[in-house]
Amino acid sequence: MPVNPEIVGREFPPTAPYLVGREKVREFARAVFATDPQHTDPEAAQALGYPDVVAPPTFAMVVQDLTLQQLLAEPDSGIVLQNVLHAEQRFRYTRHIVAGDELTARLSVTGIRTLGGNAMVTSDAEITDAEGGHVVTATSVLLVGEGDK
Numbered sequence: 687m688p689v690n691p692e693i694v695g696r697e698f699p700p701t702a703p704y705l706v707g708r709e710k711v712r713e714f715a716r717a718v719f720a721t722d723p724q725h726t727d728p729e730a731a732q733a734l735g736y737p738d739v740v741a742p743p744t745f746a747m748v749v750q751d752l753t754l755q756q757l758l759a760e761p762d763s764g765i766v767l768q769n770v771l772h773a774e775q776r777f778r779y780t781r782h783i784v785a786g787d788e789l790t791a792r793l794s795v796t797g798i799r800t801l802g803g804n805a806m807v808t809s810d811a812e813i814t815d816a817e818g819g820h821v822v823t824a825t826s827v828l829l830v831g832e833g834d835k
Contacts, residue, residue: 752794774827
């Protein structure tokens with residue numbers, strides 16, 4: 687089944703709150719080779735004006751992934767995980783993510799572009815803090831192939 691064009695404009699319910707833990711930030715920083723002390727040392731982060739360790743910019747993917755799981759679970763989407771390649775990722779930050787943040791994300795599908803037998807599905811995850819303030823918009827483009835015919 688090809689990607690359903692009617693998913694463009696679809697919005698998903700907010701994810702459950704995700705509490706950003708200090709050790710998760712440290713683990714993520716090690717995994718992506720983010721060696722700046724602000725990512726692992728609370729004192730270094732506080733010296734820069736942050737309340738706790740600062741997540742590397744791509745940490746937003748951890749929260750965005752919760753929204754992409756909603757999209758992949760949609761039975762009428764026509765998106766089959768085994769046929770998906772994460773093609774592009776962008777972030778637009780209002781502020782950094784820090785340990786102690788409680789983040790919620792809401793996904794909307796913003797576009798589909800067809801390329802031959804493939805589809806490029808673009809979605810935005812608006813990630814907000816516990817007070818509802820914008821933290822980051824994470825935009826993903828998924829390349830969805832037709833798979834086996």
